[in-house]
Amino acid sequence: xxxxxxxxxxEAPLAAGLKDLLSGEGYLPLVAVDGRQALEIYRRRKPDLVxxxxxxxxxxxxxxxxxxxxxxxxxxxxxxxxKGEELDRIAGLELxxxxxxxxPFGVGELLARIRAAFxxxxxxxxxPGEEPEELVFADVRVDPRRLExxxxxxxxxLTPRELALLKLFCSRRGEVLDRETLLQKVWGVRYExxxxxxxQHVAQLRKKIEDDPAxxxxxxxxxxxxxxxxxxxxxxx
Ligand code: CA
Numbered sequence: 001x002x003x004x005x006x007x008x009x010x011e012a013p014l015a016a017g018l019k020d021l022l023s024g025e026g027y028l029p030l031v032a033v034d035g036r037q038a039l040e041i042y043r044r045r046k047p048d049l050v051x052x053x054x055x056x057x058x059x060x061x062x063x064x065x066x067x068x069x070x071x072x073x074x075x076x077x078x079x080x081x082x083k084g085e086e087l088d089r090i091a092g093l094e095l096x097x098x099x100x101x102x103x104p105f106g107v108g109e110l111l112a113r114i115r116a117a118f119x120x121x122x123x124x125x126x127x128p129g130e131e132p133e134e135l136v137f138a139d140v141r142v143d144p145r146r147l148e149x150x151x152x153x154x155x156x157x158l159t160p161r162e163l164a165l166l167k168l169f170c171s172r173r174g175e176v177l178d179r180e181t182l183l184q185k186v187w188g189v190r191y192e193x194x195x196x197x198x199x200q201h202v203a204q205l206r207k208k209i210e211d212d213p214a215x216x217x218x219x220x221x222x223x224x225x226x227x228x229x230x231x232x233x234x235x236x237x
Contacts, residue, residue, distance in 0.1 A: 002028040003118065006047035008038040008064065009080065010056050018051065021107060027114075035059025039067055049117060052097070053080045062095055069096035073147040073157055076117035080105075098161050099187075100197065116187060121160055135170045137231060138218055140209050142166055149208050156208050161186065165201060169219065169229035178226040202227060 005027045009015040015031050022029040030045055032038035036058040042050065050068060054061035065077055079097045098120075099113055135142040141150045144167075147158045158166070164186045168177065182198055202221075206213040218230050 002026060003049065004028045004030060004045060004047040005114070006030045006032060006038065006041060006045070006050045008032045008035070008051065008056065008061065009053045010034060011053075018110075021110075022114075025111060033057075035061070035064045038064045042068055043071075047075070049076045049078070049114060051078050051080060051114075055082070065095045065097050069157075074121065074160055076121050076160070078113060078117060096157070096159050098159060120164055120186070123164070135166060137170060137173065137229065138209075140218070151209055158208070161201060162205055162208075165205060169227070173229050173231050176222045176225055176228045182226060 005022050007015055007018045007022070007029055009018065009031070010033050012033070015033065019029045019031055030041055030047060032041050034057040038050075038052070038056070039059070041047075042064075052061045052064060056064070059067075061079060065079065068075065068077060073096070076099075077097045078099045078101055080101050080103055082103050098117055101110060101113055133144070135144070139152055142148070142158065142163065143150070144163055147160065147163060149156055149158050149166075165182070168182065168185055179195060179198060183195070187197070202219060203213070206216050206219055209218050210216045220228050220230055222228055
C-alpha cells in the first residue's frame with residue numbers, strides 16, 4: 001500500500017509541484033490549502049506523514065501541529081519554514097514537529113528527509129511479538145510504546161525523534177557521541193543547519209530530563225565535540 005503524505009501548503013504552485021513530485025515517487029499525496037482543511041483531511045484520511053507549512057490561512061501550522069500531536073504522537077510531521085524563521089522552528093519543536101525544511105529547498109533534500117522520517121518511525125515500531133524495552137537512567141524512565149517519559153512524579157510526552165536520541169544515548173551511556181554520529185544515526189541525512197536542529201532537540205530533552213535544564217547533569221555538552229549521557233554503561237552479563 002502506498003504511503004499517504006498530506007501536503008499542507010497555501011501556495012498553489014508549490015502545492016501542485018509537491019503533489020506531482022510525491023506521486024512520481026510512489027507516494028499517495030493529499031493536499032490541503034489551509035489549516036482547517038488540513039485537520040479535516042488528516043482525520044478523514046489518516047496520512048502516514050504530514051508536510052506542514054507554517055504560515056497558513058485559517059489555522060497556523062503550529063496549531064495544526066499541536067492538534068495532530070494530541071491525536072497521534074507518532075505520525076512524522078515535517079514543517080516547511082521560510083528562511084530566518086529560527087524562533088518559529090523552536091516553537092514548532094515544542095509542539096512536536098519532527099523536522100524542518102527551510103524554503104526554498106531542493107527536491108533531493110525533501111525526498112531524503114521524507115525517507116529518513118519514515119525509516120526513523122519504522123525503526124521505532126516493535127517487530128511482531130517484540131516488546132519495546134523501557135529505558136531507565138537516573139530518575140528517568142522512558143516508555144517507548146507510549147512515547148512517554150517519567151521523571152520522578154512528572155510525566156511528559158516524547159516525540160519519536162527525542163526517543164531515538166535517548167535510545168542512542170542510553171545504548172552508549174557515558175560515551176561521548178560526536179555531532180556527526182548523532183546526526184547520522186538519528187536524522188539519517190546530512191544537511192546544512194542540522195546542527196542547530198540537534199542542539200534544539202537536546203535543549204528540549206533537557207527540559208524533560210534535567211532537574212535544572214540550565215545546568216544539565218545528565219545530558220552533558222562536550223564542547224567542540226558533541227554530547228554524552230552521564231553515567232556508566234549497564235554491566236553486561
Ligand atoms: Ca504559506
